[in-house]
């Protein structure tokens with residue numbers, strides 16, 4: 001095989017995924033395991049084991065590099081990780097050294113939501129655009145920015161934290177230490193919280209969605225309010241960056257029919273007139289592959 005092949009990792013709080021990807025985006029092998037609650041050594045050893053399985057299955061003797069999508073707002077140039085609320089065992093560890101030693105491969109690290117945004121830009125919903133924004137609505141809310149056809153990571157590597165735009169002064173407390181962040185109104189956790197505060201028995205965002213689909217007025221109001229907040233957040237992004245396209249992914253995007261009309265109304269109302277109808281809002285296409293594909297693409301670009 002003549003094409004270059006990279007390893008790519010998506011390090012999540014629940015699952016660890018490792019794939020082997022060619023320079024044209026073909027996935028040759030995919031492996032995954034639960035992240036578990038083992039020590040940092042246990043997690044890095046498991047990633048190295050999955051990488052070896054990829055090497056055997058893909059039939060590749062040598063990978064050009066190992067791209068790692070990591071759930072953190074801070075990645076030092078040296079590879080030291082900070083601010084990982086979902087995998088606190090890795091706090092302060094050096095991912096470039098830990099994985100580099102174990103796999104004998106050069107490691108490139110990138111924020112996970114930035115990676116997913118780049119993956120969708122490379123092979124998914126924002127392909128062909130010039131300026132794109134990605135937003136992932138899951139347990140939390142992540143974001144990423146494509147500016148002039150390149151992933152913009154900012155100083156410290158954590159640009160695109162759309163989830164922590166302050167929408168409501170003095171509002172719901174957030175894990176970041178602030179109050180009123182978008183994440184506290186638009187994530188799966190936020191939907192469940194609104195249901196609980198409204199005295200509903202639905203324990204998950206999916207359950208609230210099913211109620212809304214069945215016509216329950218209170219459940220519909222929760223999604224409508226969530227959609228309004230999302231549209232307000234997106235209008236701030238739209239006014240600041242004027243992207244061609246905003247891609248919405250993550251588990252909560254499955255509730256699209258219930259929140260999207262309110263999102264579009266709020267986005268229109270709060271965007272500057274010249275761009276309120278121009279920006280396209282679309283659903284992500286790549287699902288769980290967006291993060292690993294983006295990590296691989298970022299890695300190929302760094303070589």
Ligand SMILES: [Zn+2]
Nearest residue numbers: 164174176181
């Ligand atoms: Zn926050």
